Amino acid sequence: MKLSAILFLFLSFSQIQISYSQEYEVSGGIYDAKTNKPLEYVTVKVSDTTYGTTADKDGKYFIKLKKGGSKLIFSYIGYKTDSSFVYLEDKDIKREIFLNPSEVMTETIDVYGEDPAYEIIRKAIRYKKEFKRELNEYEYDAYSKFVIRSNRSEIPKTEIPKDSSGKPVMGIYGILESETKGYFKKPDLEKQIVIAKKETANIVRGFAIPLIVNFYDENLDFNEFKIPTPLSDDAFSDYEYKLIGTTSMDSTRIFKIEVINVANTRPLLYGTIYIADSLFALMRVDLSTNDAAKPVGINKIVFNQKFSPYTESKKNTLFWMPTDVHIFAEGSFMGLVKFEADVFTIVSDYKLNKKAPKGIFDEFIVKVMPDSKKDSAYWAKNELIKNTKEEKKAYKQIEIEDKKRDKEITIGLTSINYGKYLSTRPLNYYSFNRVGGNTLMFNLGYRAKLNRFNTDAYYGYGFSDKKAKYQWDYTQRFLRDKSLVLRGSIFRRLQPLSYENYFGLSVFYNTFKALLFKEDNLDYFYAYGYSLGLNYRIIPQLGVGLLYGQEKQETATKNTNFSFFKKDAQYKDNTPINDAFERVMGVTLRIDPNQFRAIDWGDGDISRFKNSKFPQLNLGFIYSGKNFNSTYEFRKFSAIILGNNYFSSFLNFKFRLGFEYASGSVPYQSLLYFRSNTGTLDAPLGFTALKYQEFLGDKIFYFNFENNFGKLLWGNVPIIKKFNLIGLFNMGRNYISTANYDLAATKTFTISDGIYMEAGFGISRILDIFRLDFAWRLNNFDDTNTKIYGNLIIEGF
Numbered sequence: 001m002k003l004s005a006i007l008f009l010f011l012s013f014s015q016i017q018i019s020y021s022q023e024y025e026v027s028g029g030i031y032d033a034k035t036n037k038p039l040e041y042v043t044v045k046v047s048d049t050t051y052g053t054t055a056d057k058d059g060k061y062f063i064k065l066k067k068g069g070s071k072l073i074f075s076y077i078g079y080k081t082d083s084s085f086v087y088l089e090d091k092d093i094k095r096e097i098f099l100n101p102s103e104v105m106t107e108t109i110d111v112y113g114e115d116p117a118y119e120i121i122r123k124a125i126r127y128k129k130e131f132k133r134e135l136n137e138y139e140y141d142a143y144s145k146f147v148i149r150s151n152r153s154e155i156p157k158t159e160i161p162k163d164s165s166g167k168p169v170m171g172i173y174g175i176l177e178s179e180t181k182g183y184f185k186k187p188d189l190e191k192q193i194v195i196a197k198k199e200t201a202n203i204v205r206g207f208a209i210p211l212i213v214n215f216y217d218e219n220l221d222f223n224e225f226k227i228p229t230p231l232s233d234d235a236f237s238d239y240e241y242k243l244i245g246t247t248s249m250d251s252t253r254i255f256k257i258e259v260i261n262v263a264n265t266r267p268l269l270y271g272t273i274y275i276a277d278s279l280f281a282l283m284r285v286d287l288s289t290n291d292a293a294k295p296v297g298i299n300k301i302v303f304n305q306k307f308s309p310y311t312e313s314k315k316n317t318l319f320w321m322p323t324d325v326h327i328f329a330e331g332s333f334m335g336l337v338k339f340e341a342d343v344f345t346i347v348s349d350y351k352l353n354k355k356a357p358k359g360i361f362d363e364f365i366v367k368v369m370p371d372s373k374k375d376s377a378y379w380a381k382n383e384l385i386k387n388t389k390e391e392k393k394a395y396k397q398i399e400i401e402d403k404k405r406d407k408e409i410t411i412g413l414t415s416i417n418y419g420k421y422l423s424t425r426p427l428n429y430y431s432f433n434r435v436g437g438n439t440l441m442f443n444l445g446y447r448a449k450l451n452r453f454n455t456d457a458y459y460g461y462g463f464s465d466k467k468a469k470y471q472w473d474y475t476q477r478f479l480r481d482k483s484l485v486l487r488g489s490i491f492r493r494l495q496p497l498s499y500e501n502y503f504g505l506s507v508f509y510n511t512f513k514a515l516l517f518k519e520d521n522l523d524y525f526y527a528y529g530y531s532l533g534l535n536y537r538i539i540p541q542l543g544v545g546l547l548y549g550q551e552k553q554e555t556a557t558k559n560t561n562f563s564f565f566k567k568d569a570q571y572k573d574n575t576p577i578n579d580a581f582e583r584v585m586g587v588t589l590r591i592d593p594n595q596f597r598a599i600d601w602g603d604g605d606i607s608r609f610k611n612s613k614f615p616q617l618n619l620g621f622i623y624s625g626k627n628f629n630s631t632y633e634f635r636k637f638s639a640i641i642l643g644n645n646y647f648s649s650f651l652n653f654k655f656r657l658g659f660e661y662a663s664g665s666v667p668y669q670s671l672l673y674f675r676s677n678t679g680t681l682d683a684p685l686g687f688t689a690l691k692y693q694e695f696l697g698d699k700i701f702y703f704n705f706e707n708n709f710g711k712l713l714w715g716n717v718p719i720i721k722k723f724n725l726i727g728l729f730n731m732g733r734n735y736i737s738t739a740n741y742d743l744a745a746t747k748t749f750t751i752s753d754g755i756y757m758e759a760g761f762g763i764s765r766i767l768d769i770f771r772l773d774f775a776w777r778l779n780n781f782d783d784t785n786t787k788i789y790g791n792l793i794i795e796g797f
Helices: 003-013 116-134 376-382 389-405 504-517 738-743
Strands: 024-032 043-046 052-054 060-065 068-075 082-088 097-099 137-150 171-185 189-199 219-221 226-228 239-249 252-261 269-276 282-289 298-312 317-333 337-352 364-368 409-411 416-418 422-424 430-433 437-447 453-462 467-478 484-496 524-539 542-555 580-591 596-600 606-610 616-624 634-648 651-664 699-710 724-735 756-766 770-777 789-794
Touching: 024 068, 024 082, 043 060, 043 298, 052 060, 052 317, 052 337, 082 097, 116 239, 116 252, 116 269, 116 317, 171 389, 189 376, 239 269, 298 337, 430 504, 504 789, 724 770, 756 789
Parallel strands: 024 097, 189 364, 364 596
Antiparallel strands: 024 060, 043 052, 043 068, 068 082, 137 171, 137 337, 171 189, 219 226, 239 252, 252 269, 269 282, 282 298, 298 317, 317 337, 409 416, 416 422, 422 437, 430 437, 437 453, 453 467, 467 484, 484 524, 524 542, 542 580, 580 616, 596 606, 616 634, 634 651, 651 699, 699 724, 724 756, 756 770, 770 789
16 A cells, blocks of 8 residues: 555544534433333434444443434334434433334234245345445445453453353453444455554454445355355255244335255354345344354354445435344353354444545555554543443453453463463473383473564473483564564474474373373484574565574484383384484475455554465475585475365365475485374374375375365254264375485385375364364275274364
């Protein structure tokens, strides 16, 4: 974005407030005139303007108005629209509103033949197409508020309120509020400018942007899957419809239609939609996701959205636009961390088919204005949804608790934290394997604010090999978008063969298996040295990297046979390596043709993320030579393509296609390998039926493919319906030259007979992050007569 455009946006929007000076407040409750029950989320507007607000779930409303007279309009489906004239002189006023139910109200429909809802939906789909054809772009103002609750709330339990049954509700974890200016242009250009924002003190960086769901789109995109909307072109293949009543708003008859998802095996919605007669526009949406439409960690999502009429000035065309949005979500992580989120958005002042300012649509979909952080005085005048007593108290209490964290020790799920930035992982204080034996290891990590700098270190001692181990890792991120990354590491460690990233949870799992089942499947060697890396993302689609390092590599031996059980059984011997000194230099190239979007945080930082799903190509070259005083001279080349594509609820696949080649004298520990079943916790897109270190070589090809079938087989089966079915297929081929085979210190590996192939399936979302894979070989059978192989996978959350 050009400097002139930034200056224009700053001058134009940093001064924006809602249309009135808002010196005085009109407030009260909105009730059913017959029952006196409060009406939730009633639309409140000032006559002849686009300015308004929405009542809360208890029917309470308030609106800021300038001095003088104003006419307020109160509208709600199923009730007659009412108005109230208010005159403000020098003080706030209260005004209670009672809405009369509409005369037309039918809750029972007798149907013979096709339900009338189907013809109504057909007409609504035709209207949708006309709506999308006629509406090319628009802008709007919005106020958004996110209230997040969690059982990990920092608010003391004594301060948490109780529900009607006397049980404590989950405390407020965080609150975010924002005023934004939004722009949209077909087909999918969007921009949000955050004019004002505030959040609780524990949220390091954030904002609330309008989560306006367009139910006229064909799908709702949740990244890992897509949900067809009830008005999609192919809606009748996904949903059934039932006319369950008619109501009205003033003289307009409104159809109340039940939306029924035809299967729980694929992501769909269910609930109720309201469609206006004659025009056949959406008036209201009350929908929930079914069991197959739940993102990882989310148990439930509910959409409540109301629409209000706006006129396009040039053609005098009427459009019903989303104005009152409420989204509720609840979920958990591994059943330990539970949370709920209430998202409220009030949209006003739509300007339809008005051309956006020149240059407004660029790579930034969100721009936070530098002066967007507003004080309490500003929000007292401008917030459209008043904070409850609990929310006001939460703002203060969380600020107090957040300040305490600067000096306090707190306990997380897997860490102990010293203040906000220092932490240690008790899970890895102790580990065991057949080389080091019982090992004590203290670790400490530091994460700077916004993660621009972080460092991790550990120091430990193995009581069986009687060797100290340590490692210190350093990462520094530079430039506004953190596109320049410097990494360094100094180490003296016990390194698993063919397993570069031996992370903490995998170490813990391997320790557990060794002590209880006498299974230590990995082979190890000692590595002493350092490494340096520099990565630069030239543009979002192109990144380069440089690496340099050296290490002394020594054979490790089995030093203990200890375990709690199976005391007479023996651990396998540890595999010897070609002892060597290795100094390497390398270069990497990442080519990612995807479209990227960005967030300008308003404080000098930028965040980028992918907005499409094209395959990514990673190229690599490593050289180790005698010119560098290395024991062996070799070169490694690699080309890997990674892809992830969603086509339907049953065709959602990931793949990894690679070729790696090594020339020269390659020692055993540097031979190329497949990502195989290590017996610890492995990552997705690896081989399941292939044993650890089974196929090595100096030239390898591989293809790993997995498809997420979702709830295809068990979408309607209780208990297991929360799991996903994954289909697996893997193939690969390895080669090795006679010279490198002769050089290898260990020759227990084999060369595949043709192309090795395996197939299988997995069950994912076990405790949200784990997956259990099963596979069988299609050829290259081993001599163990094993029919099916299993492996535990850890997935990202």
